[in-house]
Amino acid sequence: MKSVGIGIVGVCAAMAVTVTDAAAHPHVFVEAKTELVFDDSGRLSAIQHAWRFDGPFSAFAVQGLDTDQNGILTQAELSELAQVNVDSLSEYDNFTFLYQGDTDFSFQKAQDYWLDYSGGRLTLYFALPLAEPLEVGATPVVLDVYDPEYFVAFEMVKTGPFGLVDAPPACKLKVDVGGELDPMTATQLALIPSDQREIPQEYRAMTGVLANEAILTCADG
């Protein structure tokens, strides 16, 4: 029985050595552009995404989908893929995190989703209606677009990364876009546990900015 005991100790040691695999590394790179959409009553009602995928992932994803083989991928030919995309994304919280202080807001199922393929790149358009439209006041509401597991590397587009649609005039958006995150920094950020939304000060200092965060306030006066 002693050898079994040694075996168990050995298992633990070996686990520590061989199974502590590395973090995920991105196979998918997304250039994101995101809009915060308001309803008629001036409440925040939806998040509208346009995500442009990198060339290799696009090439893989559209493989075999040009069913009439005319070299052009229509919305109809891409509809099944768009469906699979949003279905799968819902299991990953759509990489979209909206919160106010400690309160997280949830979303309904994705709507109005379609894929566009041009210049060798796929772009996924989809809207996420909030479960309950949100009255935004002076207390900041924060929107993050990122993959905590870093399989997907999100980078907001340079011009107009976040936008407001039909927002009351009092609403202001503060966006931190200070250039790209280099891979090293992005990975450091990815190492922060996903339940920890507030980026620790040292990382904030190190990165200077976070490229995929928008802070919304709608203060009257």
Place this chain on the structure above:
Amino acid sequence: MCRRLERFQAKWKPVGRPALLATLAVAAATLAIAGPALAAGGPFGVGAPEPMAPVTSGPLAPVFAWVTAWQSSFYRTLTTAISEMKANGTAPWLLIALSFAYGVFHAVGPGHGKAVVSSYVMANEATARRAIGLSFAASAVQATTAVVLVLVAASILNLSSLAMSRSIETIEVGAYALVTLLGATLIWRKILRPLLRRRQAAPHMVEAASLSAATSLASDRHGHAHHHDHAHHHHTAEAAAACGCGHVHMIGPELLEKAGSRREIAAAILSIGLRPCTGAVIVLVFALAQGLPAAGIVSAYVMGIGTAVTVSTLALLAVGAKGLAVRLSGTGSALAERVHAGFEAAGAMLVFALGLLLLGASLASL
């Protein structure tokens, strides 16, 4: 991160067998250490990542962060290199160098290959040469799977990315079932059978114990199968008498052992190589789309060489650790035999636990 794990646990909860529970406990220990994100469908439903274990804490986390950053950077530059070849007709050397670097770093990252190889060589009387051979064979099979899958599925059958991703997931289940089976075989050969032998030979306690150690020591290296049968020699003798061939007890088990270990090695190689690396598949499809299939194929195989270099390094470490532990406890001593048997048992349990964990995760996400 734990969604899939919860699903996996929910599926397995009703099973109450102690052995399975024990294994799950080992699996849970793995999770406690590694906390894998067992994503199989992938966030976009196509091009699913291999099951992996992101390290977000612990002393090694910064090392893995560094590896991940480099791997990511190599991957991007590599795909750019393919575009460049298409656009400017540049030489393939950059692509080859980047593919190799990507392979080296990728093997440190996600994937079960190195874990299976390291545990397998730990469970067996593996030499350095065999560890390296196993690593390279597995990587060659893995590159071939990616190339054949993409060439057949994409260029000949014109399967969609959705269908390809589904077939990869199916292959994945098969590969992980094979890891589990391999683990079960090792547990039988390295733990259960020696224990049973010892019990059978209880009256000759001392002799049996040393024989049991001899069994594991001799198992693969020399095929000293006649040692195995000493403890219950009369069984074999009876069997031999019954079939009327007097020397079969000398050859039969030896051949069986050899055939068994050959089957095991094949299983180990296939279980690693069957599941193609997602990065390689994407690069291959991308290269095909650019009209440069040869670049994709070369890249996939060079990635394989890079992967094999890392995996064999880790496998050699496992072999070295085992050898060192045995030497430190005094080669030939009773303690050394126990340490040796302990390493083998650990390797066997590790392969089995890994197989169950990966199999459960990939079934749960189907």
